[in-house]
Amino acid sequence: MEYTWRWYGPNDPITLSEIRQTGASGVVTALHEIDNATVWSREAISARRAEIEAAGLTWSVVESVPITDAVKLGTPEREADIATFCQTLCNLAAAGIDVVCYNFMPVADWTRTDLAMPLPGGGTALSFDQTAFAAFDLYLLERPGAGSDYSAAEQSAARAYLDTLDGPARTRLIETVTAGLPGADNHYDLAGFREAIARFAGLDRAGLRRNLRYFLEKVVPVAEDVGIRLAIHPDDPPRPLFGLPRVVSNAEDARWILDAVDRPCNGLTLCTGSYGAGADNDLVAMAREFAARIHFAHLRSVGHDPADPRSFHEADHLGGDVDMAGVMRALIDEQIRREHAGGARLPIRPDHGHTLLDDVHRETRPGYPLYGRFKGLSELRGLESGLSYRVQSS
CATH class of the missing domain: 3.20.20.150 (Divalent-metal-dependent TIM barrel enzymes)
Structure with missing residues (x-):
């Protein structure tokens, strides 16, 4: 090979x-x-x-x-x-x-929802957490119709997770999820991301x-x-x-x-x-x-x-x-x-x-x-x- x-x-x-x-x-x-x-x-x-x-x-x-x-x-x-x-x-x-x-x-x-998840032996890894993703989708992006994609329990867990994040942590989550395409330097803000999704x-x-x-x-x-x-x-x-x-x-x-x-x-x-x-x-x-x-x-x-x-x-x-x-x-x-x-x-x-x-x-x-x-x-x-x-x- x-x-x-x-x-x-x-x-x-x-x-x-x-x-x-x-x-x-x-x-x-x-x-x-x-x-x-x-x-x-x-x-x-x-x-x-x-x-x-x-x-x-x-x-x-x-x-x-x-x-x-x-x-x-x-x-x-x-x-x-x-x-x-x-x-x-x-x-x-x-x-x-x-x-x-x-x-x-x-x-x-x-x-991904985290670009630097700590590893037990040192170093970091990329990771995707479904609750963190739901918190972004529901309460930071505020995507129209997002509520229909999550159960009541998932929405409650997402809200509780979001409440644990301070301002910098919320900004980091937004920047992580909206990072755009690998290899390109186009990054979305929340308004631009909503607009891109709406086109579809x-x-x-x-x-x-x-x-x-x-x-x-x-x-x-x-x-x-x-x-x-x-x-x-x-x-x-x-x-x-x-x-x-x-x-x-x-x-x-x-x-x-x-x-x-x-x-x-x-x-x-x-x-x-x-x-x-x-x-x-x-x-x-x-x-x-x-x-x-x-x-x-x-x-x-x-x-x-x-x-x-x-x-x-x-x-x-x-x-x-x-x-x-x-x-x-x-x-x-x-x-x-x-x-x-x-x-x-x-x-x-x-x-x-x-x-x-x-x-x-x-x-x-x-x-x-x-x-x-x-x-x-x-x-x-x-x-x-x-x-x-x-x-x-x-």
Whole structure:
């Protein structure tokens, strides 16, 4: 397998030189400085690729080419935005880049309520607390209609939780939940967040699925023609938030997406943390069922709160509630199958990571510290090595 590392470009405080020292060989990045409705030019792509290769690395995966609200909403403006997306795919393919990760989550990307939950042994982790989220949604955002999404007991618990927060703590919760899209520098205030959510009013799960199918019908033929493998990222958490539908949350959703346009290049990003945040998702079974259509993998684990499985924290990469050994074994078997069939590579990356050691002294994007991910990458490489040895010895 190809071990990769997410890099946010020249402004990332983690340098390409440091990435190479972790043992990763591939870089996962995007042209984050370009707005969502603009084609990535061949010149800009080539310049970024040259920068990466000068550091002794390869640009392995694009994460992400953004999908505009017009595409998700299905408004007439989507035609131009889909054409932009397709031209960017063509330009990436011309530069030799063949895997593109993207997501189809309305408004909010991955959502957490705490970016620095203390860990028993030191360091911090990202976490999602359902009661804290409800307190934000009901009493800070004051989303119209939010009350219908929570029971009376949940509303009471959320109010009690909010009453424990002073002014700075409430501000921190607001800033955490409304942090916008990873990789972008667009952050919402409460009014802007309400407005963004309101734009999707009336769009239900069936409507969002229709719009995803329309998008796939347009872009998959282009991707196939130019040799790009598309890898849709799951919802995080994998369930509706803010009254908005989500359609990439479980195995049934994955089957629907692959069947919507049943071509090999229409595939998945297996994010074990995002899918794993759904306590009912069987990650090993999903890895085996969808193996041939997994074009990219994010490997991390989560630990659920026994009192409310909707609440979770990001655990050690080999800890938590995800059977990482089972997932890795499934991916190893798929990699062996691909090698025998002359098939495509399987890039993986350690997703997120705890803030550890000197990470606390540098500014990095939430979930993307140096040492925490380095630890995760090392553990995953060791796990793969041990499992591969057993396969070869059996």
